[in-house]
Amino acid sequence: MxxxxxxxxxxxxxxxxxxxxxxxxxxxxxxxxxxxxxxxxxxxxxxxxxxxxxTPPASAAASAPEPEAAGSQAPVEEEQTTLIPASGDLGDPADTPEPEPAVEADASAETETKADSEPGVEETPEADVAVLADLEDEVVVVDEHPRYHLRTCSWLGARDTIPIGVGEARQLGFTPCATCTPDATLVAPHR
The missing domain is CATH 1.10.287 (Helix Hairpins)
Structure with a gap:
C-alpha cells in the first residue's frame, strides 16, 4: 500500500x-x-x-495444542500464587518484633556531609570579569557540580576533575568557588 x-x-x-x-x-x-x-x-x-x-486472531486460539494424555507428556509446572492475608488475619501485634532504635550518626558522618556540600560562590568585581573572559588559564570542574576551582582547592579532595579554560568555564555557566577563589588568584597577575 x-x-x-x-x-x-x-x-x-x-x-x-x-x-x-x-x-x-x-x-x-x-x-x-x-x-x-x-x-x-x-x-x-x-x-x-x-x-x-x-480483533484477536481466532486462528491462534484454534491452533493452540490441546493437552495430551497425562502419561505421554512431562508434567507441567503449575504457577504458585502467594495469598495476601485479609485485613483481620495479619496476626497478633505482640508477635511482631520491635524495630531497633536508629543509631545516631557520629561526627565523621557529619564531616562527610559538610565535605559533600557545595562551596559558596566567589564574588567577582565586574572589572575582573572582563579580564577573565580573555584569559586562557586552566581551572578544573567536577562533573555534576556548578563551581570551577584551582587545582589546589581543598574542596576537591580525591574527586575526579576535568580541566577547562576559565573563560570557557564561565561561558558554560560555571561559577567560581569561594574556597579557593580562582577569579581573584587568576586576575591578580594581570592587574
Missing part, C-alpha cells in the same frame, strides 16, 4: 511541475486528484490495520 501511495505522490508532484511549466490548470487539478487519492489510500490502510489489531 505504501508503495502505491509513494508512486501516486511522485506522479502528483510531476504533474504539478508540468502544470506550473505549461500554465495549464488541467494538470494542476489532476495533481490534486492524485494527492487526494493517495490520502484516501493511506486512511483506508490505517483503518484496515486498526481493525486487524482490535
Amino acid at each position: 505504501l508503495y502505491i501511495v509513494l508512486v501516486l505522490v511522485l506522479a502528483a508532484l510531476g504533474l504539478l511541475v508540468t502544470a506550473l511549466i505549461t500554465a495549464s490548470s488541467l494538470w494542476a487539478w489532476v495533481s490534486i486528484g492524485l494527492s487526494v487519492l493517495a490520502g484516501l489510500i493511506l486512511v483506508a490502510d490505517w483503518l484496515r490495520r486498526r481493525r486487524r489489531a482490535a
Whole structure:
C-alpha cells in the first residue's frame, strides 16, 4: 500500500511541475486528484490495520495444542500464587518484633556531609570579569557540580576533575568557588 501511495505522490508532484511549466490548470487539478487519492489510500490502510489489531486472531486460539494424555507428556509446572492475608488475619501485634532504635550518626558522618556540600560562590568585581573572559588559564570542574576551582582547592579532595579554560568555564555557566577563589588568584597577575 505504501508503495502505491509513494508512486501516486511522485506522479502528483510531476504533474504539478508540468502544470506550473505549461500554465495549464488541467494538470494542476489532476495533481490534486492524485494527492487526494493517495490520502484516501493511506486512511483506508490505517483503518484496515486498526481493525486487524482490535480483533484477536481466532486462528491462534484454534491452533493452540490441546493437552495430551497425562502419561505421554512431562508434567507441567503449575504457577504458585502467594495469598495476601485479609485485613483481620495479619496476626497478633505482640508477635511482631520491635524495630531497633536508629543509631545516631557520629561526627565523621557529619564531616562527610559538610565535605559533600557545595562551596559558596566567589564574588567577582565586574572589572575582573572582563579580564577573565580573555584569559586562557586552566581551572578544573567536577562533573555534576556548578563551581570551577584551582587545582589546589581543598574542596576537591580525591574527586575526579576535568580541566577547562576559565573563560570557557564561565561561558558554560560555571561559577567560581569561594574556597579557593580562582577569579581573584587568576586576575591578580594581570592587574
